[in-house]
Amino acid sequence: MKQQQGVVVVQPKYYATFNQTQPPSYWDYENAKIEYGSEEPYEAICKIGRGKYSEVFEGVDNRNGTKVVLKVLKPVKKRKIRREIRILQVLKGGTNIIDLCDVVRDENLKIPTLIFPYMENTDFRSMFPKLTDNDIKHYLFELLKALDYAHQRGIFHRDVKPQNIIVDPKTRTLKLIDWGLAEFYHPSQDYNVRVASRYFKGPELLVDYVYYDYSLDIWSTGAMFASMIFKKEPFFQGNDNYDQLVKIAKVLGTDGLKQYIKKYNIKLDNAYNGLLLKYQLIILICYPKQDWLSFVNQDNAPLCSLDAIDLLSKMLLYDHAERITPKDAMLHQYFAELKQN
Numbered sequence: 001m002k003q004q005q006g007v008v009v010v011q012p013k014y015y016a017t018f019n020q021t022q023p024p025s026y027w028d029y030e031n032a033k034i035e036y037g038s039e040e041p042y043e044a045i046c047k048i049g050r051g052k053y054s055e056v057f058e059g060v061d062n063r064n065g066t067k068v069v070l071k072v073l074k075p076v077k078k079r080k081i082r083r084e085i086r087i088l089q090v091l092k093g094g095t096n097i098i099d100l101c102d103v104v105r106d107e108n109l110k111i112p113t114l115i116f117p118y119m120e121n122t123d124f125r126s127m128f129p130k131l132t133d134n135d136i137k138h139y140l141f142e143l144l145k146a147l148d149y150a151h152q153r154g155i156f157h158r159d160v161k162p163q164n165i166i167v168d169p170k171t172r173t174l175k176l177i178d179w180g181l182a183e184f185y186h187p188s189q190d191y192n193v194r195v196a197s198r199y200f201k202g203p204e205l206l207v208d209y210v211y212y213d214y215s216l217d218i219w220s221t222g223a224m225f226a227s228m229i230f231k232k233e234p235f236f237q238g239n240d241n242y243d244q245l246v247k248i249a250k251v252l253g254t255d256g257l258k259q260y261i262k263k264y265n266i267k268l269d270n271a272y273n274g275l276l277l278k279y280q281l282i283i284l285i286c287y288p289k290q291d292w293l294s295f296v297n298q299d300n301a302p303l304c305s306l307d308a309i310d311l312l313s314k315m316l317l318y319d320h321a322e323r324i325t326p327k328d329a330m331l332h333q334y335f336a337e338l339k340q341n
């Protein structure tokens with residue numbers, strides 16, 4: 001444990017120093033030279049997605065007729081573009097990680113476009129109501145493989161959510177996509193807390209703790225896991241970032257939150273403009289910790305084996321340093337009898 005401006009910093013259990021063992025050319029994306037290919041072979045056919053930072057099209061590679069996805073990046077900071085490309089290059093070929101095929105640029109406008117293989121997929125969220133216990137187990141395990149692969153290489157995703165996971169129910173393959181918010185992890189580096197989508201934001205982001213690490217991805221995964229086993233999507237549904245913390249506190253209890261803030265010496269006065277009073281209030285309010293079993297109802301009971309609840313309770317912990325890691329989660333009893341179908 002170490003202190004940084006009074007705030008306590010704890011290193012992640014695994015892979016904390018991975019980037020330190022690599023040359024700067026590995027992680028120093030700001031100085032990376034990006035080689036752009038010609039956009040000529042690729043033709044956009046129809047729009048399939050529109051995000052804050054990109055427009056995504058289904059298209060074709062006219063050289064061989066294969067279906068591709070073109071992610072046309074909006075004009076954002078060069079640094080962010082380099083980061084996404086560099087991370088996709090580092091993770092290329094990784095287990096359950098979307099494969100970057102090419103990076104191209106319009107000759108005149110210089111708009112970068114990322115090319116991926118088109119994956120047959122069903123909206124992951126629309127699948128949630130029908131997922132069986134064994135399906136949930138299978139897809140969660142596949143997601144954990146992707147996360148462990150990335151973490152092992154010094155990278156965290158920071159935006160794990162159903163929309164960033166594509167799943168083909170026919171082949172039961174899963175790919176973790178959208179590495180636009182991913183980062184290289186360096187011990188004791190302070191990170192921007194404005195990452196991840198609200199419902200999947202870990203408590204660390206909501207209390208403005210900037211020394212967070214890989215364990216953020218496990219929180220987001222846990223929030224998704226809870227929504228699958230309890231059939232409530234999203235599981236923590238806050239109306240704003242402050243309310244998001246309230247929704248979490250109503251489940252995990254306020255005592256744990258107080259201990260968390262105390263352990264890390266987190267100063268709530270940094271948290272969000274004008275929200276300080278509200279944040280102080282939440283510490284005064286008293287919500288008891290809920291028993292996870294109280295979320296099980298008759299309909300979803302078969303999905304909630306005690307093993308599932310045990311694993312979930314190890315993911316959704318306020319204290320990021322206490323959360324189970326993807327590597328250890330894969331060894332959990334819950335996956336003991338993972339069947340192939």
Ligand SMILES: Nc1ncnc2c1ncn2[C@@H]1O[C@H](COP(=O)(O)OP(=O)(O)OP(=O)(O)O)[C@@H](O)[C@H]1O
Pocket residue numbers: 048049050051052053054055056069071098116117118119120121163164166177178179180
């Ligand atoms: N390789 C792919 N195959 C099929 N569909 C894809 C593929 N890549 C992306 N998509 C679809 O396009 C959507 C948007 O892609 P992505 O999440 O990468 O971009 P985005 O959300 O616009 O990015 P940002 O978070 O930067 O705004 C996905 O949610 C998914 O439905």
Ligand SMILES: [Mg+2]
Pocket residue numbers: 051163164178
């Ligand atoms: Mg996305």
